[in-house]
Amino acid sequence: MRLFVLFILMSIFSVSYGKNIKLRDLPKELSNYYPPKSEKMEFVELMHTLSVSITGVVSNIKEGDWQNAEKWAKRLQENYLKIGKMVKKWDKLLKKEDMEKLVNAVKSKDKAGSMEFVQNISKSCVQCHKNYQLSAKIKFHSPNFNKTQIEDPVSGLEYSIEDYMKAMTNDMKMMRIHLIDGQKNKARKSGFNFIKRFEGMTQMCKDCHTTKKDEEIYFGIEANKRITALREAVANGELIQIKKQLKWISQNNCSKCHNVHQTLYLLKERFGSK
Amino acid sequence: MRVIFLLFLMFSLGCEKIEKIFLEEDILDRPPSKRCSECHTKIYSQWKDSRHSVAWISEDFIKKTENRTKTKCLSCHAPLEVKAVKKPELRNKLREEGVNCFSCHYRGDTNSIHGPYRVFSPPHYSTYDPDYISSKICAGCHEKTYLKWKESGSVKNCQDCHMPAKKERLIQKFPFTYFHSKKNLHNHSFPSLKADEKDFLINFSIKQNFILMKIKNIKIPHTIPTSQQGSPKYYITITGYKHNKKILEERFMLTPKNGLEPKKWKSFDLFVDDKPNKISIKIDRKLSWSKKKEEILKKDFYFD
Known part of the structure; x- marks a missing residue:
């Protein structure tokens, strides 16, 4: 009996801890409506239009403004049907009949009927978002780092982003190791290489972060001060100062950027290339 | 003979009427830059060799903007109207010409060609615009460089170095070539120059x-x-x-x-x-x- 209870409990726990996120493959045609194939994010724009339209329908029904409700219902129908034209695979998932019925219910000022069809249509939106929104966000709404090449200021070679990061973090670690081991000259070399590579990162960041305000976030006045202080500390082999400056840089540069970009990058690496 | 006839017309009708007789209206409709080359042959051929002329079609630009989808980059690569210290708007037509003649010289508000000289130019209206002898005209797109230049307090402006001048005729087409005396013709290939x-x-x-x-x-x-x-x-x-x-x-x-x-x-x-x-x-x-x-x-x- 005890064994049976244990088995049941284990099953429950294994189920509750076994939630895996499944990233669904997106229909290929969808990429026609996002950069780089399209100059605009046309599919997202369509989603926004639909969202506004459905709110327009519901709010006008609630206020009893049937004329405007009809206008928004027709707009909703027109744009809802565009989904199937843009992505054929999704055409069969659309509730076209309910859409037609909604327009008619609004025309005949049938409040209960209208709200019922609005709900049915909304369900199709929710279902589709549940299946595909996360995949679309990862694939189309995050920068593509996998083709990024950065010129390494130390070796003069072109590195992938991963190799560049490895080289840079290795410099940082080696600087600390050499200092702790009492090898000041080697520590300096690693430290200066780290600084060169850290500053060299701006080659990549500035491609997207173009304004002065953007720059201030990823490499502003304070970051510059810290780098100057770090350079001095490295030159003099002052471990405490080095740690202090590195701590600031890791919190305000490394972590900030990683928190924004790294998770999406890792997901995209696994999935986004499809 | 044609020049004498023109002079006669100018005397009898006055410059304003002459301007209307010779006005070629399509010039004021932002035509392809080739149209400008009919008169401004030298300037056109210099521009053809410039980075401005390939601003929209440059491989590097296309790659960096992921097939021109980074929208904030686009307007400086195919500007509608370049104005002093103001980021331009992206134009819709002839983007492949990049920063073309009309980007820098045509203004919708005056319906005329702006430049650094007061000139009599019958085929199109012209407006003297002092911005063209100032670095400000470059600042809308080259803002970072402009701000550093301003900080430097230099007496030389952008044009002094990157549009070096030579005394020449602005126009090569007869009879208009003789309408103006030789002037400082600024190099429209915008040389990048090399330090030493x-x-x-x-x-x-x-x-x-x-x-x-x-x-x-x-x-x-x-x-x-x-x-x-x-x-x-x-x-x-x-x-x-x-x-x-x-x-x-x-x-x-x-x-x-x-x-x-x-x-x-x-x-x-x-x-x-x-x-x-x-x-x-x-x-x-x-x-x-x-x-x-x-x-x-x-x-x-x-x-x-």
């Missing part, structure tokens, strides 16, 4: 195993390298020798973000196990759109 040794002061000091190298940009009134968005680079290679034996090799890469600002010293720290008696410095550059490095200077320094 006289533009820098270089200083080394050695204390035990610590070498401090300092470089000052003394002549160029903006950061080098400079760009709004591109990736031009300077490379500094330091080689140290002790009795002809190489004991040090160190390189530094400068980008517009950490480049040589006008009239400011920039320091570089180097460490050596042994004190060198000769240090060679070599500076190269790579323009944003080029894969080729070009030598800027090479110099040796000797120490006791």
Whole structure:
């Protein structure tokens, strides 16, 4: 009996801890409506239009403004049907009949009927978002780092982003190791290489972060001060100062950027290339 | 004979009426730049060789903007109207011409061609615009370079260096070529120019195993390298020798973000196990759109 209870409990726990996120493959045609194939994010724009339209329908029904409700219902129908034209695979998932019925219910000022069809249509939106929104966000709404090449200021070679990061973090670690081991000259070399590579990162960041305000976030006045202080500390082999400056840089540069970009990058690496 | 006839017309009708008789209205409808070449042949051929003419079709631009989808970059690569210290709007037609004749010279509000001269130009209306002899006209797109230039307090403006002038006729087509006296014809190929040794002061000091190298940009009134968005680079290679034996090799890469600002010293720290008696410095550059490095200077320094 005890064994049976244990088995049941284990099953429950294994189920509750076994939630895996499944990233669904997106229909290929969808990429026609996002950069780089399209100059605009046309599919997202369509989603926004639909969202506004459905709110327009519901709010006008609630206020009893049937004329405007009809206008928004027709707009909703027109744009809802565009989904199937843009992505054929999704055409069969659309509730076209309910859409037609909604327009008619609004025309005949049938409040209960209208709200019922609005709900049915909304369900199709929710279902589709549940299946595909996360995949679309990862694939189309995050920068593509996998083709990024950065010129390494130390070796003069072109590195992938991963190799560049490895080289840079290795410099940082080696600087600390050499200092702790009492090898000041080697520590300096690693430290200066780290600084060169850290500053060299701006080659990549500035491609997207173009304004002065953007720059201030990823490499502003304070970051510059810290780098100057770090350079001095490295030159003099002052471990405490080095740690202090590195701590600031890791919190305000490394972590900030990683928190924004790294998770999406890792997901995209696994999935986004499809 | 034609000139005499024109002069006769000018006297009898006055300039205003002549302007209307000879007005070619399509010029004021932002036609392809080739249309301008019918009269301004020299300027057109210079522009054809410029980076401005390939601003929209440059491979590097297409790659960096992920097939021109980074929308905030686009307007400077195919601007509708370039105005002083104002980011332009993106135009809809003829984007492949990049920064073309009409981007810089046509203004919708005056329906005329703007430029640095007061001229009688019957085929199109013209407006004298002092912005064209000021760096401000470049600032809408080259803002970062402009701000550094402004800080430098230089008396030379952008055009002095990047649009060098030669006394020539603005127009090559007869009879209009004789409508104006020879004027300063500014080079529309916008040469990027190349710094050389006289533009820098270089200083080394050695204390035990610590070498401090300092470089000052003394002549160029903006950061080098400079760009709004591109990736031009300077490379500094330091080689140290002790009795002809190489004991040090160190390189530094400068980008517009950490480049040589006008009239400011920039320091570089180097460490050596042994004190060198000769240090060679070599500076190269790579323009944003080029894969080729070009030598800027090479110099040796000797120490006791």
